[in-house]
Amino acid sequence: MAMYLVDHSKNMVHRTAFIKTECDHQEISKESVEHLNDAKSVELLLSNKQYDYCQHCSQNNI
Ligand SMILES: [Zn+2]
Secondary structure (H helix, E strand, O other), X not given: OOOEEEEOOOOEEEEHHHOXXXXXXXXXXXXXXXXXXXXXXXXXXXXXXXXXXXXXXXXXXX
16 A cells, blocks of 8 residues: 555645545545655655645644
8 A cells, every 4th residue: 555645636645544534535536546655756745736734644633
């Protein structure tokens, strides 16, 4: 399993290890979902493309 699940429709990054029902990750369409394993790509999304960590599974909420 990849470490990160990116929802490109909502500009949201989930952390798969901590994902919950509230994340609604099953609602994400196949065209919008991307699985990433490297933190660098995630950092780029967060800093350059205004993506955010999902509030339900982000580090700050665990
Ligand atoms: Zn989430």
